Amino acid sequence: MNGFLGTGATFRADLNLVVQIAMGVALLVGMRLARKKNFRAHKYCQSAVMILNLLMIFLIMVPFHDLADVAADADLVRLEEGGVAPGDLVHQVGVDLVGNASTDVIGLERGEIQH
Numbered sequence: 866m867n868g869f870l871g872t873g874a875t876f877r878a879d880l881n882l883v884v885q886i887a888m889g890v891a892l893l894v895g896m897r898l899a900r901k902k903n904f905r906a907h908k909y910c911q912s913a914v915m916i917l918n919l920l921m922i923f924l925i926m927v928p929f930h931d932l933a934d935v936a937a938d939a940d941l942v943r944l945e946e947g948g949v950a951p952g953d954l955v956h957q958v959g960v961d962l963v964g965n966a967s968t969d970v971i972g973l974e975r976g977e978i979q980h
Contacts, residue, residue, distance in 0.1 A: 870883075877924075877925055884917065884921055885921075888918060891910055892911070892914055895910035895911045918956070919956065919960075922956070
């Protein structure tokens with residue numbers, strides 16, 4: 866079962882590579898939008914990347930994360946936990962930021978910024 870890039874990798878691996886590259890480009894576009902002070906487009910761009918990243922986590926990472934297969938190797942379990950915990954924290958912060966930035970102007974609901 867070969868992927869579509871002709872490298873001998875699986876379809877999932879090829880899909881993951883293409884989507885990760887696209888998300889990297891989108892993050893750079895989002896940075897450019899923010900520098901041009903186009904904050905609404907920046908918000909949608911960054912939010913789309915965060916949602917796509919969450920989708921890729923569920924499609925690519927979760928199916929292969931079976932602790933029954935690695936329970937015999939304690940070092941591998943610690944390595945997984947060491948990588949999953951920071952990644953999970955960062956993604957939760959991203960979800961929180963997107964949720965808090967859902968108003969037109971950040972801080973508007975708290976009365977901090979009035980335009």
